[in-house]
Each structure stands twice: as structure tokens, then as C-alpha cells.
Amino acid sequence: MAKNSPWITPAAAIARDFPAGLTELSPRAQVNLRGILDESSFMTAVKTATGIDLPITPNKVATGKDHKALWLSPDEWLLIGEGEADALVHRLENALTGQHVAINDVSANRTIFELSGPHGHHVLMKSSEFDFHPRVFAPGDCVQTLIAKSQAIVEQVGEDAFHIYVRSSFSRYVGAWLAEALAEYGAPA
Amino acid sequence: MLNIDCPWCGKRHETEFRYGGEAHIARPEDPAMLDDTDWAAFLFMRKNTKGYFAERWLHSHGCRRWFNVIRHTVTHEIVGAYKMGEKPPKLPKPAGGAK
Known part of the structure; x- marks a missing residue:
């Protein structure tokens, strides 16, 4: 904090x-994540970094151990967790290197x-x-x-x-x- | 007030949306090749339909997606909503001469 x-x-x-x-x-840590749902490597990488299966159904929330993901639009989610966003941003950046994504700290x-x-x-x-x-x-x-x-x-x-x-x-x-x-x-x- | 069926979020109140005018207007491939008349026709000329009308809406306070809606401009009846690039739903028979 x-x-x-x-x-x-x-x-x-x-x-x-x-x-x-x-x-x-x-x-709270709030991180806006955008990516292409059709690319299976995207979902897998997010799962690796956060332990969350991103919700695909509109307007649903998926909860992991430390974070949760809110569906915002077909290619956009809001990840929320306790504490600082920096660690989460770094983890996502590392897991998603080279992919067409946007990761922003919007806390x-x-x-x-x-x-x-x-x-x-x-x-x-x-x-x-x-x-x-x-x-x-x-x-x-x-x-x-x-x-x-x-x-x-x-x-x-x-x-x-x-x-x-x-x-x-x-x-x-x-x-x-x-x-x-x-x-x-x-x-x- | 309209209840608009966002293809992603479902039925929502009109206040969550923004109107985007007539749908299915393709931008010219090479605008530089057009003369002023044709460019003006693309920019400004729109149909003023009395009846079922394909129009664009933006779910601006929700998922922020553009999509198309078929709405009757007299009765406000909404026939259906469809995503960009999808085929429009079949139109009901026009009633009372409105086309």
C-alpha cells in the first residue's frame, strides 16, 4: 500500500x-488487461500468471487465489487484488511477452x-x-x-x-x- | 425509452448507449481518387428511412462495443441486434405501407 x-x-x-x-x-490493485481471446496462448499465459481462467461469459467474475477478474468487454478484463499492482503487472508482462496485449495499472x-x-x-x-x-x-x-x-x-x-x-x-x-x-x-x- | 439488446451484455436501457447513425456505409477504398461530389455523398448523405432501418449503436457505458440494430423509425420496434460483420436479421413484412 x-x-x-x-x-x-x-x-x-x-x-x-x-x-x-x-x-x-x-x-486495491486494479489492472486492466486486454488481449485476443481466440489465441489460446493468451488464456494459458494469464492462467499461469494469475491462476485465473478469464471469464468468457459477459459480465461474470472469475476468482483466483489472490486476484479476481471482471469481464469488461470481449477482449478486456479488470483484475483486482489486495496491495500493489506492480507485482501483478510484472507477472502478466513476463507471462505475456511477445503477445498482442495491453496491461495497465489503473488502480x-x-x-x-x-x-x-x-x-x-x-x-x-x-x-x-x-x-x-x-x-x-x-x-x-x-x-x-x-x-x-x-x-x-x-x-x-x-x-x-x-x-x-x-x-x-x-x-x-x-x-x-x-x-x-x-x-x-x-x-x- | 428503448431497451436495446447488446449482442454481448443483453437488454439494457437506452441511456447506456450512444447512437451512431446509419449502418453499412463502407468507407471508399481510396478517398483520394474521389471527386468532391462523391466524397460529400459518402460523408454527408444518409437515408431518411420511414420504416425498418439498420443503424449503429455503441454500448458506451457498458462493454464499449459498436454493433448494428434494426429499428423501425416510426414505431421504435427493434427487430434485432447483430455484431459488426454479421448478417442482419430477416425483416418482418412492412406494415401500413411503410417501407
Whole structure:
């Protein structure tokens, strides 16, 4: 965390006053990976470097030991893990040498909010036009959509827990929106 | 509001997309060989179809892919969406003289 720890997101100014059920997570390693899916050497190399079989099904998450991979588009994934991104970037670069790929450390791009508790999906439902009903959206799913008109990635990490990745420059606005959206449900027991 | 069927992400709300105008307009192989009239025709001239219309959409807030949609310009009925390079779906019979 050495590199990221002095770095404060705009949401940090209001994060102390977030109601129960909403927290801003500490910065994580976020690495954007692009490559050609049809080349089997690409998938194999990523598996070697991270232990993850990249999800091919749109809007799914694959979890490995240290990292997870979110499907972003047919040739693009977001790898997320604890700590610094440098080690992961180097491992991927070594494994993918000579291949047509792009590996970028985007850890500072997005702030991560965790929304948890029984009303998490209600808050998302009223903040977005995407259908967050449990029938449609379940743990292991992720989606890129608009949350309160701001582009976001939403990942369901547990039965009642969501991670919301928003652009850092929008994080104060989205954080305030989510806090306000939670207010009508009162403090969860 | 439209529900557009992204070929990758499935049905999503119109606000996630960006419109890209008429589909299937091929860029001339050698623009330098065209005269001004032909170049202007490629750049600016578009059909103003009343009826089923092939158009491009970008899933700008989702997977950021361009794809094609067949939409009826009067009723907004969407017949189908297909990836770039794929064949368009079969059109229903035009109703009420709209073509």
C-alpha cells in the first residue's frame, strides 16, 4: 500500500459520515488487461500468471487465489487484488511477452464502495436503470452501467454485498448519492 | 425509452448507449481518387428511412462495443441486434405501407 496510502479520494471527505451499510474500501490493485481471446496462448499465459481462467461469459467474475477478474468487454478484463499492482503487472508482462496485449495499472482510476446489508439491492435499484433484482443479478455477476447517471462497475460479492467501482473524480458525488439513498431504510439492525 | 439488446451484455436501457447513425456505409477504398461530389455523398448523405432501418449503436457505458440494430423509425420496434460483420436479421413484412 506504500504507493497508494497517502492518496486520498474525493469521497474520503464524506466517507466518515457514511451510514451503516456503506463504506469506502481502501485502494486495491486494479489492472486492466486486454488481449485476443481466440489465441489460446493468451488464456494459458494469464492462467499461469494469475491462476485465473478469464471469464468468457459477459459480465461474470472469475476468482483466483489472490486476484479476481471482471469481464469488461470481449477482449478486456479488470483484475483486482489486495496491495500493489506492480507485482501483478510484472507477472502478466513476463507471462505475456511477445503477445498482442495491453496491461495497465489503473488502480487510481476507480474508487471502490462497499454496499452491504438487506437494502443494498434496493439502493441499487433506485439508483440505476439496470435490473438489480436477485432473480437477474447474483453473486459472481458484475455489470457496467450508470449509477445515478455516473458510469460504474457493480459487482455482487456476496448474498447482500456489492462493490461499486466509480471514477475517483465522481466518487464524492456517487458516495453522497448512495448515503442519501440508504437513509430511507434507517440504520440496518 | 428503448431497451436495446447488446449482442454481448443483453437488454439494457437506452441511456447506456450512444447512437451512431446509419449502418453499412463502407468507407471508399481510396478517398483520394474521389471527386468532391462523391466524397460529400459518402460523408454527408444518409437515408431518411420511414420504416425498418439498420443503424449503429455503441454500448458506451457498458462493454464499449459498436454493433448494428434494426429499428423501425416510426414505431421504435427493434427487430434485432447483430455484431459488426454479421448478417442482419430477416425483416418482418412492412406494415401500413411503410417501407
